[in-house]
């Protein structure tokens with residue numbers, strides 16, 4: 002049988018990097034083909050080439066055995082190729098339906114022709130979108146504005162968009178990076194269904210669990226080259242990790258018990274409204290002590306985003322109190338909070354965390370550019386900024402041609418590393434200074450989109466920061482991450498903290514039930530009070 | 544394409560755009576005039592008028608000066624994510640403010656009066672631009688709309704002021720009074736004469752000292768890094784050495800320039816209108832470059848312009864930066880207007896019919912230059928030369944001088960839409976994420 006999609010000898014060079022080096026890739030019809038590789042291995046580049054977003058220097062692409070030239074996404078769509086990008090390609094002010102129709106307005110279907118003028122038929126489009134979302138169990142509201150949607154929902158819109166163009170070949174570039182494990186599992190059911198109907202799917206992910214859960218074939222890239230391709234039955238986690246990194250990786254991480262001290266971050270009866278004035282954080286109380294990691298578990302969209310924004314001054318609290326190092330900072334500005342020791346890894350890296358057109362080194366001083374040693378008076382001190390960047394790039398293994406490279410041209414995982422490097426280095430500099438501000442880290446999805454090796458590294462860094470006395474608030478949709486790193490786990494559901502558990506005794510099942518809102522804190526057995534008062538009590542006890 | 548310099552798309556794309564615009568313009572001339580000779584005649588006239596005829600080059604430079612200032616203003620705005628279409632209005636207000644300040648003091652020496660008048664022009668423009676900035680920061684009113692509206696207010700306000708409160712009662716024409724000699728921007732021709740006044744020489748010496756100091760601060764540490772002897776390196780790095788260079792340069796200028804310029808001075812044509820504002824414009828473009836790329840202020844402005852969400856995340860104040868960006872932008876535009884009054888206008892005053900159109904060309908210039916200060920110098924000269932050469936072109940070839948507008952429009956089209964040029968020359972899109980010419984953000988949700 003001829004493969005649905007075939008890439009032969011694809012080579013693509015960017016300034017300073019060989020992103021794809023004579024890559025061969027084959028996708029059979031009806032196959033779900035997982036593509037693995039370290040951050041910066043060249044996976045997205047290969048997919049962008051197949052989707053016409055980027056032209057290869059040499060190489061050939063065949064669709065159903067026929068050589069084709071794909072000069073633009075338009076050509077790709079015409080060949081039946083659809084793609085969901087690693088970073089969203091949606092127009093935030095438009096509605097879901099408009100976004101999905103974008104670029105396909107003039108195709109047969111949801112357009113009527115009125116006296117020579119094509120008229121957008123939003124109603125038919127909305128209906129088809131509803132059908133699709135029903136059919137595949139992807140919950141999207143065609144009339145919602147994209148900018149109001151949480152990341153998880155935006156991801157679903159992207160998938161519906163690809164399905165909408167009736168693609169036979171689907172390229173999913175890290176679709177699960179922003180999904181919760183439950184949502185990911187739902188996506189796998191959809192993918193299976195699609196594959197049964199003869200669609201072929203390329204699926205990029207860094208999560209080995211997902212590879213085994215869904216793929217029919219696994220290919221691994223490293224440093225621009227295709228290392229090999231194997232069936233899931235021949236693969237083990239260790240083997241895949243080794244193929245990716247080129248050395249053995251220790252997947253388990255060991256951590257010493259925490260020695261928590263005084264509370265550094267205290268939150269009391271905090272209420273925060275989202276953009277639509279809905280109370281997304283509704284009376285939350287907790288504290289994080291120096292030398293401990295408090296994990297916040299919960300399905301995305303239960304107020305974690307707003308909580309992190311309130312703690313970093315990006316969103317004003319409606320009521321309640323936030324104290325850091327004993328001082329009330331409820332009304333403090335972001336700048337003030339940065340000065341008083343808060344480091345923040347934001348949830349949406351491209352929106353908040355980075356200025357994509359700026360160089361790596363400028364992004365690495367995004368929160369410290371204005372004060373010594375980065376600046377003297379108003380004059381930026383470039384030698385120091387450059388040295389700072391070199392150190393962090395080396396320490397955090399950011400794969401970049403240089404410190405002057407625009408951050409937007411780095412691979413997704415390396416962009417994340419730039420943010421984590423910047424924030425952790427700020428935290429470390431606070432810790433180095435005993436008279437300095439209390440080191441507090443708010444980390445939202447800190448390892449989103451990172452490869453196994455980098456995740457391991459960042460996890461070690463977080464634990465090291467903890468051991469040196471930082472208070473870490475870890476917000477993550479990855480239950481595994483929460484469970485490996487946290488000392489205590491708070492479960493958020495509908496804007497409240499249902500319960501706070503000791504990580505040593507918490508089980509996946511119990512957490513899962515809490516996250517689903519099935520179990521309430523007062524059913525948990527160990528505590529007899531309603532959830533809110535428990536956490537209140539915690540604050541007072543400490 | 545030869546050399547690394549020309550391989551940068553920011554260099555060859557504008558060049559290709561210019562070439563393409565001129566070729567297409569030639570086709571239009573050919574078609575409309577019916578003869579190929581006219582095309583060459585026209586372009587030859589344009590070139591001669593712009594550069595080679597008597598005072599051609601200096602008149603081109605006279606037009607280049609306001610272009611530089613205005614497009615620098617627009618570039619600062621662009622970098623901060625603001626599309627300041629209102630530079631024309633700010634230019635007017637700067638001109639009025641300068642005309643008022645220049646005429647309202649009499650007998651004050653240039654060393655005091657000239658800086659005051661320059662400042663008046665800058666502040667006038669800054670305030671005019673800060674109003675739309677304030678509206679945007681507070682209410683989200685889009686600056687494209689408000690600055691255009693402010694333009695009309697500026698035009699009418701200027702007319703009112705010139706024909707009413709500021710009108711020169713002794714002049715037949717409707718115009719403001721002639722500014723005091725102390726507030727005039729010297730024409731280059733008059734420099735030797737001006738320098739005979741010791742106070743004027745002192746003014747020049749102070750400026751030279753300042754420039755010397757800045758250059759020393761830039762150059763000495765670089766020299767020091769190459770020194771092997773540590774003591775000498777430390778000396779070169781010391782503030783004393785930098786100040787010393789400035790003082791010495793100033794003293795030398797004070798002592799020698801008046802006599803030297805007397806002995807030899809290249810500008811001997813008393814009808815030559817080229818004025819010292821040229822130096823102001825050059826200094827401004829270095830200053831803007833430094834501000835945008837080398838200071839924390841520029842870092843903030845550029846961050847707010849490139850990604851307001853990230854700016855907020857980093858603790859920057861969007862409101863403050865919008866106001867600041869608009870004010871700097873307006874100050875530069877106001878200074879352009881100031882220089883027209885103090886240095887160019889024959890009556891050294893502001894006449895009622897003072898229409899420039901410089902401000903709108905400047906939008907095209909800063910786009911062509913991609914908001915790069917060095918590029919702005921070159922593109923401004925291109926536009927200044929075309930504006931100046933057009934008359935002779937019309938005279939020699941009979942082609943209407945408005946063909947210049949067509950050329951500029953084509954240029955703008957090709958610069959704004961690089962895919963057209965790429966398609967014409969079969970060029971591949973550059974590898975990296977292209978710095979998209981985000982002209983302005985949407986109407987809604989600003990910060």
Ligand SMILES: Nc1ncnc2c1ncn2[C@@H]1O[C@H](COP(=O)(O)OP(=O)(O)OP(=O)(O)O)[C@@H](O)[C@H]1O
Nearest residue numbers: 015020040041042043044045046410412413414975
């Ligand atoms: N537009 C670009 N300009 C310059 N370099 C680029 C560009 N796009 C990608 N690169 C470089 O190519 C290499 C491969 O990047 P790519 O995005 O394909 O990695 P990836 O395998 O998708 O990684 P990740 O898992 O982090 O998403 C990286 O080193 C990156 O810096």
Ligand SMILES: [Mg+2]
Nearest residue numbers: 045087412413
């Ligand atoms: Mg990628």
